[in-house]
Amino acid sequence: MKFVLFQRDQGIVNRTLPMLSALLCVVASVVPLHLPGFAEVAPGFVLMAVFHWSIYRPDLMPFLAVFLAGLCLDLLNGAPLGLSSLVFLISRAVILSQRKVFVGRSFAVVWAGFVALVAAAEALEWAIASALNTMAIDPRPFLFQAVLTVALYPVVSYLLARVQRNLLMRA
Protein backbone atom coordinates (compact mmCIF):
# COMPACT_ATOMS: atom_id res chain seq x y z
CA MET A 1 0.00 0.00 0.00
CA LYS A 2 1.33 3.36 -0.88
CA PHE A 3 2.35 5.34 2.13
CA VAL A 4 0.54 8.60 1.68
CA LEU A 5 2.33 11.37 3.46
CA PHE A 6 -0.13 14.11 2.80
CA GLN A 7 -3.82 14.13 3.44
CA ARG A 8 -5.75 14.02 0.25
CA ASP A 9 -8.01 16.96 0.85
CA GLN A 10 -5.19 19.45 1.04
CA GLY A 11 -3.92 20.32 -2.37
CA ILE A 12 -0.64 21.79 -3.43
CA VAL A 13 -2.17 25.23 -3.11
CA ASN A 14 -2.89 24.79 0.55
CA ARG A 15 0.56 23.64 1.36
CA THR A 16 2.50 26.22 -0.57
CA LEU A 17 0.40 29.34 -0.07
CA PRO A 18 1.40 30.16 3.51
CA MET A 19 5.06 29.50 2.71
CA LEU A 20 4.71 31.66 -0.39
CA SER A 21 3.20 34.46 1.66
CA ALA A 22 6.13 34.18 4.06
CA LEU A 23 8.59 34.42 1.18
CA LEU A 24 6.77 37.46 -0.13
CA CYS A 25 7.18 38.99 3.30
CA VAL A 26 10.90 38.23 3.15
CA VAL A 27 11.19 40.10 -0.14
CA ALA A 28 9.07 42.95 1.22
CA SER A 29 11.48 43.28 4.13
CA VAL A 30 14.46 44.03 1.94
CA VAL A 31 13.01 46.09 -0.90
CA PRO A 32 14.43 49.60 -0.56
CA LEU A 33 11.68 52.09 0.14
CA HIS A 34 13.79 55.28 0.18
CA LEU A 35 11.45 56.83 2.70
CA PRO A 36 13.36 59.55 4.50
CA GLY A 37 14.50 58.27 7.87
CA PHE A 38 12.66 54.98 7.51
CA ALA A 39 14.99 53.32 5.11
CA GLU A 40 17.16 52.05 7.91
CA VAL A 41 14.79 49.57 9.47
CA ALA A 42 12.16 47.38 7.85
CA PRO A 43 9.00 46.16 9.55
CA GLY A 44 9.00 42.52 10.56
CA PHE A 45 6.66 41.30 7.85
CA VAL A 46 7.82 37.71 8.18
CA LEU A 47 7.03 37.69 11.88
CA MET A 48 3.53 38.87 11.03
CA ALA A 49 3.09 35.97 8.63
CA VAL A 50 4.47 33.46 11.15
CA PHE A 51 2.11 34.82 13.80
CA HIS A 52 -0.96 34.74 11.58
CA TRP A 53 -0.47 31.27 10.16
CA SER A 54 0.56 29.80 13.50
CA ILE A 55 -2.70 30.91 15.02
CA TYR A 56 -5.13 30.14 12.23
CA ARG A 57 -3.53 27.31 10.26
CA PRO A 58 -0.55 25.91 12.12
CA ASP A 59 -0.79 22.73 10.08
CA LEU A 60 0.11 24.67 6.95
CA MET A 61 3.15 26.33 8.43
CA PRO A 62 5.15 23.73 10.34
CA PHE A 63 8.40 24.35 12.12
CA LEU A 64 10.43 23.52 9.02
CA ALA A 65 8.65 26.20 6.99
CA VAL A 66 9.26 28.75 9.69
CA PHE A 67 12.89 27.73 9.88
CA LEU A 68 13.33 28.06 6.12
CA ALA A 69 11.64 31.45 6.07
CA GLY A 70 14.07 32.64 8.73
CA LEU A 71 16.97 31.27 6.71
CA CYS A 72 15.85 33.13 3.58
CA LEU A 73 15.46 36.35 5.53
CA ASP A 74 18.92 36.06 7.05
CA LEU A 75 20.49 35.19 3.72
CA LEU A 76 19.00 38.22 2.02
CA ASN A 77 19.63 40.57 4.91
CA GLY A 78 23.24 39.62 5.35
CA ALA A 79 22.45 38.75 8.95
CA PRO A 80 24.12 35.96 10.93
CA LEU A 81 22.54 32.83 9.55
CA GLY A 82 20.14 31.21 11.96
CA LEU A 83 19.28 34.33 13.95
CA SER A 84 15.85 34.94 12.45
CA SER A 85 15.20 31.19 12.31
CA LEU A 86 15.76 30.94 16.03
CA VAL A 87 13.46 33.87 16.77
CA PHE A 88 10.71 32.52 14.50
CA LEU A 89 10.95 28.96 15.83
CA ILE A 90 10.62 30.13 19.43
CA SER A 91 7.80 32.49 18.42
CA ARG A 92 5.88 29.67 16.79
CA ALA A 93 6.30 27.42 19.79
CA VAL A 94 5.05 30.14 22.11
CA ILE A 95 2.11 30.96 19.84
CA LEU A 96 1.12 27.30 19.56
CA SER A 97 1.01 26.96 23.30
CA GLN A 98 -1.22 30.03 23.61
CA ARG A 99 -3.33 29.40 20.55
CA LYS A 100 -6.57 28.87 22.43
CA VAL A 101 -6.39 32.43 23.70
CA PHE A 102 -6.49 33.86 20.20
CA VAL A 103 -8.59 31.61 18.02
CA GLY A 104 -12.05 33.08 17.56
CA ARG A 105 -11.35 36.22 19.53
CA SER A 106 -11.62 39.78 18.31
CA PHE A 107 -8.85 41.41 16.35
CA ALA A 108 -7.96 43.67 19.27
CA VAL A 109 -7.07 40.64 21.38
CA VAL A 110 -4.99 39.17 18.59
CA TRP A 111 -3.25 42.48 18.03
CA ALA A 112 -2.46 42.81 21.73
CA GLY A 113 -0.96 39.34 21.65
CA PHE A 114 1.08 40.33 18.63
CA VAL A 115 2.43 43.37 20.48
CA ALA A 116 3.66 41.11 23.26
CA LEU A 117 5.23 38.74 20.75
CA VAL A 118 7.01 41.53 18.87
CA ALA A 119 8.38 42.98 22.09
CA ALA A 120 9.76 39.60 23.11
CA ALA A 121 11.10 38.83 19.61
CA GLU A 122 12.89 42.17 19.28
CA ALA A 123 14.35 41.81 22.77
CA LEU A 124 15.59 38.32 21.91
CA GLU A 125 17.10 39.52 18.65
CA TRP A 126 18.81 42.40 20.45
CA ALA A 127 20.21 40.03 23.05
CA ILE A 128 21.60 37.58 20.49
CA ALA A 129 22.99 40.35 18.27
CA SER A 130 24.67 42.01 21.26
CA ALA A 131 26.13 38.68 22.34
CA LEU A 132 27.44 37.99 18.84
CA ASN A 133 29.11 41.36 18.63
CA THR A 134 30.23 41.29 22.28
CA MET A 135 28.95 44.78 22.88
CA ALA A 136 25.63 46.29 23.89
CA ILE A 137 24.13 47.47 20.64
CA ASP A 138 22.02 50.61 20.66
CA PRO A 139 18.48 49.29 21.29
CA ARG A 140 16.72 52.17 19.57
CA PRO A 141 16.56 50.65 16.06
CA PHE A 142 15.01 47.52 17.61
CA LEU A 143 12.44 49.66 19.38
CA PHE A 144 11.67 51.50 16.20
CA GLN A 145 11.35 48.26 14.29
CA ALA A 146 8.97 46.92 16.94
CA VAL A 147 6.75 49.99 16.71
CA LEU A 148 6.73 49.83 12.92
CA THR A 149 5.90 46.13 12.93
CA VAL A 150 3.04 46.55 15.37
CA ALA A 151 1.65 49.52 13.46
CA LEU A 152 1.59 47.68 10.14
CA TYR A 153 0.19 44.41 11.47
CA PRO A 154 -3.49 45.24 10.80
CA VAL A 155 -2.79 45.75 7.09
CA VAL A 156 -0.82 42.54 6.67
CA SER A 157 -3.23 40.59 8.83
CA TYR A 158 -6.13 41.73 6.68
CA LEU A 159 -4.35 40.67 3.51
CA LEU A 160 -3.43 37.28 4.95
CA ALA A 161 -6.98 36.76 6.18
CA ARG A 162 -8.29 37.47 2.69
CA VAL A 163 -5.82 34.97 1.27
CA GLN A 164 -6.87 32.42 3.83
CA ARG A 165 -10.55 32.90 3.21
CA ASN A 166 -10.52 33.05 -0.55
CA LEU A 167 -7.61 31.02 -1.77
CA LEU A 168 -7.16 28.19 0.69
CA MET A 169 -9.29 25.15 0.15
CA ARG A 170 -11.42 24.29 3.09
CA ALA A 171 -9.99 21.56 5.23
Add this chain to the structure above:
Amino acid sequence: MRERSGSVSRLTVPVRAAAQRVAFPFLIFLSVALIVLGKADILVIERARTSVSDAMAPLLEALSRPLGTVATGVQGVEDHFGVYAENGRLREENARLLQWQEVARRLQTENAELRALLNFNPEGVRGFLTGRVIANSGGAFLRNVLVDVGAHEGVERGQAAITGEGIVGRVTEVGERASRVLLVTDLNSRIPVVLDLSRERAVLAGDNTSRPRLLYLPAKTGVKVGDRVVTSGSGGIFPPGLPVGVVASVEGGVVRVEPYASLSRLEYLRIVDFGLNGVLPQSSIPPPRSPRQSRRGQVEAEGQ
Protein backbone atom coordinates in the same frame (compact mmCIF):
# COMPACT_ATOMS: atom_id res chain seq x y z
CA MET B 1 -8.87 18.90 10.53
CA ARG B 2 -11.66 16.68 9.27
CA GLU B 3 -11.62 13.06 10.28
CA ARG B 4 -10.82 10.89 7.33
CA SER B 5 -11.74 7.29 7.03
CA GLY B 6 -9.09 4.84 6.03
CA SER B 7 -6.17 3.36 7.81
CA VAL B 8 -3.61 5.36 5.91
CA SER B 9 -4.60 8.72 7.30
CA ARG B 10 -4.76 7.27 10.77
CA LEU B 11 -1.16 6.31 10.27
CA THR B 12 -0.02 9.68 9.02
CA VAL B 13 -1.50 11.86 11.75
CA PRO B 14 0.53 10.45 14.64
CA VAL B 15 3.60 10.29 12.44
CA ARG B 16 3.24 13.96 11.60
CA ALA B 17 2.57 14.87 15.21
CA ALA B 18 5.68 13.02 16.30
CA ALA B 19 7.66 14.63 13.54
CA GLN B 20 6.57 18.05 14.73
CA ARG B 21 7.60 17.29 18.29
CA VAL B 22 11.05 16.22 17.15
CA ALA B 23 11.37 19.01 14.63
CA PHE B 24 11.28 21.82 17.15
CA PRO B 25 14.32 20.96 19.28
CA PHE B 26 16.21 19.73 16.25
CA LEU B 27 15.63 22.94 14.31
CA ILE B 28 16.45 25.05 17.37
CA PHE B 29 19.72 23.20 17.65
CA LEU B 30 20.35 23.69 13.93
CA SER B 31 19.71 27.43 14.19
CA VAL B 32 22.07 27.83 17.13
CA ALA B 33 24.68 25.75 15.32
CA LEU B 34 24.36 27.99 12.27
CA ILE B 35 24.75 31.13 14.36
CA VAL B 36 27.89 29.76 15.98
CA LEU B 37 29.30 28.52 12.68
CA GLY B 38 28.52 31.83 11.09
CA LYS B 39 30.96 33.50 13.44
CA ALA B 40 33.66 31.29 12.00
CA ASP B 41 33.09 32.86 8.61
CA ILE B 42 32.58 29.67 6.70
CA LEU B 43 32.81 29.74 2.94
CA VAL B 44 29.71 27.60 2.51
CA ILE B 45 27.56 30.17 4.23
CA GLU B 46 28.95 32.94 2.09
CA ARG B 47 28.32 30.89 -1.02
CA ALA B 48 24.76 30.25 0.12
CA ARG B 49 24.25 33.95 0.69
CA THR B 50 25.54 34.95 -2.70
CA SER B 51 23.48 32.23 -4.39
CA VAL B 52 20.30 33.48 -2.77
CA SER B 53 21.14 37.08 -3.64
CA ASP B 54 21.79 36.09 -7.22
CA ALA B 55 18.54 34.17 -7.40
CA MET B 56 16.53 37.03 -5.96
CA ALA B 57 18.35 39.77 -7.83
CA PRO B 58 16.07 39.87 -10.88
CA LEU B 59 12.95 40.03 -8.72
CA LEU B 60 14.43 42.70 -6.46
CA GLU B 61 15.56 44.73 -9.44
CA ALA B 62 12.08 44.66 -10.92
CA LEU B 63 10.53 45.66 -7.62
CA SER B 64 12.88 48.50 -6.81
CA ARG B 65 12.24 50.35 -10.04
CA PRO B 66 8.60 51.32 -9.44
CA LEU B 67 9.37 52.03 -5.82
CA GLY B 68 12.17 54.33 -6.94
CA THR B 69 9.62 56.22 -8.98
CA VAL B 70 7.35 56.52 -5.96
CA ALA B 71 10.21 57.79 -3.85
CA THR B 72 11.04 60.38 -6.48
CA GLY B 73 7.42 61.44 -6.47
CA VAL B 74 7.37 61.83 -2.70
CA GLN B 75 10.62 63.76 -2.92
CA GLY B 76 9.07 66.01 -5.54
CA VAL B 77 6.15 66.85 -3.30
CA GLU B 78 8.51 67.61 -0.43
CA ASP B 79 10.64 69.84 -2.62
CA HIS B 80 7.61 71.75 -3.84
CA PHE B 81 6.87 73.07 -0.39
CA GLY B 82 10.33 74.42 0.24
CA VAL B 83 10.95 75.99 -3.14
CA TYR B 84 11.32 79.61 -2.03
CA ALA B 85 13.69 78.96 0.85
CA GLU B 86 15.60 76.42 -1.19
CA ASN B 87 16.06 78.99 -3.92
CA GLY B 88 17.69 81.49 -1.58
CA ARG B 89 19.91 78.84 -0.10
CA LEU B 90 21.01 77.66 -3.51
CA ARG B 91 21.92 81.16 -4.63
CA GLU B 92 24.22 81.59 -1.64
CA GLU B 93 25.76 78.18 -2.15
CA ASN B 94 26.30 78.92 -5.80
CA ALA B 95 28.19 82.10 -5.03
CA ARG B 96 30.40 80.26 -2.57
CA LEU B 97 31.02 77.42 -4.95
CA LEU B 98 32.06 79.76 -7.75
CA GLN B 99 34.77 81.10 -5.48
CA TRP B 100 35.90 77.57 -4.70
CA GLN B 101 35.95 76.77 -8.38
CA GLU B 102 38.46 79.53 -8.89
CA VAL B 103 40.64 78.24 -6.07
CA ALA B 104 40.38 74.69 -7.40
CA ARG B 105 41.45 75.74 -10.88
CA ARG B 106 44.49 77.53 -9.55
CA LEU B 107 45.44 74.58 -7.39
CA GLN B 108 44.96 72.20 -10.28
CA THR B 109 47.43 74.00 -12.50
CA GLU B 110 49.88 74.32 -9.63
CA ASN B 111 49.47 70.60 -8.86
CA ALA B 112 50.09 69.61 -12.45
CA GLU B 113 53.23 71.69 -12.58
CA LEU B 114 54.60 70.23 -9.36
CA ARG B 115 53.81 66.67 -10.45
CA ALA B 116 55.59 67.25 -13.70
CA LEU B 117 58.56 68.48 -11.74
CA LEU B 118 58.65 65.33 -9.62
CA ASN B 119 57.80 62.86 -12.40
CA PHE B 120 54.98 61.73 -10.13
CA ASN B 121 52.91 58.75 -11.29
CA PRO B 122 49.57 58.78 -9.52
CA GLU B 123 47.84 55.52 -8.81
CA GLY B 124 44.73 55.94 -10.79
CA VAL B 125 41.29 54.57 -10.93
CA ARG B 126 41.44 51.34 -12.87
CA GLY B 127 37.82 51.21 -13.67
CA PHE B 128 34.44 51.72 -12.18
CA LEU B 129 30.98 50.28 -12.44
CA THR B 130 27.68 51.83 -11.62
CA GLY B 131 25.27 49.67 -9.72
CA ARG B 132 21.74 50.19 -8.52
CA VAL B 133 20.75 49.41 -4.98
CA ILE B 134 18.19 46.62 -5.18
CA ALA B 135 17.87 45.64 -1.55
CA ASN B 136 18.35 47.35 1.74
CA SER B 137 19.13 45.08 4.63
CA GLY B 138 16.15 45.68 6.89
CA GLY B 139 17.65 44.36 10.08
CA ALA B 140 17.89 46.50 13.15
CA PHE B 141 21.62 45.99 13.50
CA LEU B 142 22.71 45.55 9.89
CA ARG B 143 23.72 48.26 7.49
CA ASN B 144 24.39 46.83 4.09
CA VAL B 145 22.88 47.02 0.64
CA LEU B 146 22.69 44.75 -2.35
CA VAL B 147 23.69 46.19 -5.70
CA ASP B 148 22.85 44.70 -9.03
CA VAL B 149 26.39 44.28 -10.33
CA GLY B 150 28.42 41.19 -9.59
CA ALA B 151 31.38 39.10 -10.65
CA HIS B 152 29.96 39.01 -14.14
CA GLU B 153 30.67 42.71 -14.48
CA GLY B 154 34.00 42.50 -12.71
CA VAL B 155 33.21 43.37 -9.11
CA GLU B 156 35.71 42.03 -6.60
CA ARG B 157 35.72 41.79 -2.85
CA GLY B 158 37.17 44.78 -1.11
CA GLN B 159 36.40 47.32 -3.77
CA ALA B 160 35.23 50.72 -2.66
CA ALA B 161 31.67 51.88 -3.09
CA ILE B 162 31.27 55.62 -3.47
CA THR B 163 28.74 58.18 -4.56
CA GLY B 164 29.44 61.61 -5.90
CA GLU B 165 29.49 62.93 -2.34
CA GLY B 166 31.80 60.54 -0.56
CA ILE B 167 32.51 56.97 0.33
CA VAL B 168 29.61 54.69 1.11
CA GLY B 169 31.27 51.42 2.03
CA ARG B 170 33.07 48.35 0.76
CA VAL B 171 32.10 45.30 -1.19
CA THR B 172 32.07 42.29 1.14
CA GLU B 173 30.34 39.55 -0.84
CA VAL B 174 30.32 39.07 -4.55
CA GLY B 175 27.88 36.89 -6.46
CA GLU B 176 27.43 36.46 -10.17
CA ARG B 177 24.72 39.08 -10.53
CA ALA B 178 24.62 40.93 -7.24
CA SER B 179 27.05 42.09 -4.57
CA ARG B 180 26.72 43.15 -0.99
CA VAL B 181 28.18 46.45 0.14
CA LEU B 182 28.86 47.01 3.83
CA LEU B 183 28.05 50.61 4.66
CA VAL B 184 30.34 52.74 6.81
CA THR B 185 27.65 52.88 9.48
CA ASP B 186 27.58 49.12 10.00
CA LEU B 187 28.86 47.64 13.27
CA ASN B 188 31.60 45.77 11.48
CA SER B 189 32.85 48.60 9.31
CA ARG B 190 36.32 49.93 10.05
CA ILE B 191 37.88 52.46 7.71
CA PRO B 192 41.27 54.10 8.27
CA VAL B 193 40.83 57.83 7.95
CA VAL B 194 42.74 61.01 8.58
CA LEU B 195 41.61 64.47 9.58
CA ASP B 196 42.08 66.67 6.57
CA LEU B 197 43.78 69.65 8.17
CA SER B 198 45.52 68.33 11.24
CA ARG B 199 46.54 65.05 9.54
CA GLU B 200 45.73 63.06 12.68
CA ARG B 201 45.03 59.45 11.90
CA ALA B 202 42.04 57.55 13.19
CA VAL B 203 39.71 54.71 12.34
CA LEU B 204 36.10 55.32 11.36
CA ALA B 205 34.08 52.70 13.16
CA GLY B 206 30.42 52.18 12.48
CA ASP B 207 28.18 51.50 15.46
CA ASN B 208 24.78 51.10 13.87
CA THR B 209 23.89 54.78 14.30
CA SER B 210 23.83 57.25 11.44
CA ARG B 211 27.04 58.84 12.68
CA PRO B 212 30.03 56.52 12.97
CA ARG B 213 32.68 57.17 15.58
CA LEU B 214 36.33 57.99 15.23
CA LEU B 215 38.49 55.57 17.18
CA TYR B 216 42.17 55.68 18.09
CA LEU B 217 42.55 59.41 17.88
CA PRO B 218 45.59 60.67 19.80
CA ALA B 219 44.78 61.67 23.36
CA LYS B 220 45.58 65.33 22.98
CA THR B 221 43.66 65.78 19.82
CA GLY B 222 42.60 69.12 18.48
CA VAL B 223 39.62 67.82 16.63
CA LYS B 224 36.64 70.14 16.51
CA VAL B 225 33.20 70.13 14.94
CA GLY B 226 33.40 70.89 11.26
CA ASP B 227 36.73 69.21 10.60
CA ARG B 228 36.81 67.35 7.34
CA VAL B 229 37.58 63.62 7.38
CA VAL B 230 39.12 61.81 4.42
CA THR B 231 40.49 58.34 3.87
CA SER B 232 44.09 57.87 4.84
CA GLY B 233 45.00 55.01 2.58
CA SER B 234 46.43 52.96 5.44
CA GLY B 235 46.20 49.24 4.92
CA GLY B 236 45.56 49.64 1.24
CA ILE B 237 41.82 49.55 1.71
CA PHE B 238 40.92 52.83 0.11
CA PRO B 239 43.25 55.19 -1.67
CA PRO B 240 44.04 58.32 0.31
CA GLY B 241 42.07 61.50 0.03
CA LEU B 242 38.58 60.21 -0.63
CA PRO B 243 36.00 62.38 1.16
CA VAL B 244 34.38 60.59 4.07
CA GLY B 245 32.48 63.13 6.11
CA VAL B 246 32.63 65.98 8.56
CA VAL B 247 33.02 65.86 12.34
CA ALA B 248 29.56 66.39 13.75
CA SER B 249 30.00 66.15 17.50
CA VAL B 250 32.79 65.82 20.05
CA GLU B 251 30.77 65.16 23.19
CA GLY B 252 31.98 63.00 26.05
CA GLY B 253 35.23 62.11 24.41
CA VAL B 254 33.44 60.40 21.52
CA VAL B 255 33.97 61.99 18.14
CA ARG B 256 31.15 61.37 15.67
CA VAL B 257 31.34 61.91 11.95
CA GLU B 258 28.46 62.78 9.66
CA PRO B 259 29.17 61.02 6.36
CA TYR B 260 28.94 63.13 3.23
CA ALA B 261 27.04 60.45 1.38
CA SER B 262 23.34 60.28 2.30
CA LEU B 263 23.25 56.63 3.30
CA SER B 264 19.51 56.40 3.80
CA ARG B 265 18.80 57.46 0.24
CA LEU B 266 21.17 55.34 -1.77
CA GLU B 267 19.97 54.55 -5.22
CA TYR B 268 23.05 54.37 -7.39
CA LEU B 269 26.54 53.49 -6.27
CA ARG B 270 29.82 53.55 -8.03
CA ILE B 271 32.00 50.54 -7.37
CA VAL B 272 35.56 51.58 -7.99
CA ASP B 273 38.53 49.38 -8.59
CA PHE B 274 41.56 51.19 -7.29
CA GLY B 275 43.78 48.18 -7.79
CA LEU B 276 44.17 47.69 -4.04
CA ASN B 277 43.58 44.41 -2.25
CA GLY B 278 43.69 45.74 1.27
CA VAL B 279 43.29 43.55 4.28
CA LEU B 280 40.45 41.41 3.03
CA PRO B 281 42.11 38.06 2.35
CA GLN B 282 42.02 36.67 -1.14
CA SER B 283 39.68 33.89 -0.24
CA SER B 284 39.20 30.82 -2.32
CA ILE B 285 36.17 32.28 -4.01
CA PRO B 286 37.02 31.84 -7.68
CA PRO B 287 38.22 35.10 -9.24
CA PRO B 288 35.75 36.75 -11.58
CA ARG B 289 35.98 36.15 -15.29
CA SER B 290 37.62 38.93 -17.24
CA PRO B 291 35.27 41.84 -17.04
CA ARG B 292 33.38 42.90 -20.10
CA GLN B 293 35.11 45.86 -21.62
CA SER B 294 31.83 47.46 -22.61
CA ARG B 295 30.81 48.15 -19.03
CA ARG B 296 34.13 49.40 -17.76
CA GLY B 297 34.72 53.09 -17.47
CA GLN B 298 31.17 53.72 -18.49
CA VAL B 299 29.88 57.15 -17.66
CA GLU B 300 26.81 56.96 -15.52
CA ALA B 301 24.10 56.62 -18.08
CA GLU B 302 21.30 56.31 -15.60
CA GLY B 303 21.15 59.20 -13.31
CA GLN B 304 18.72 60.87 -11.03
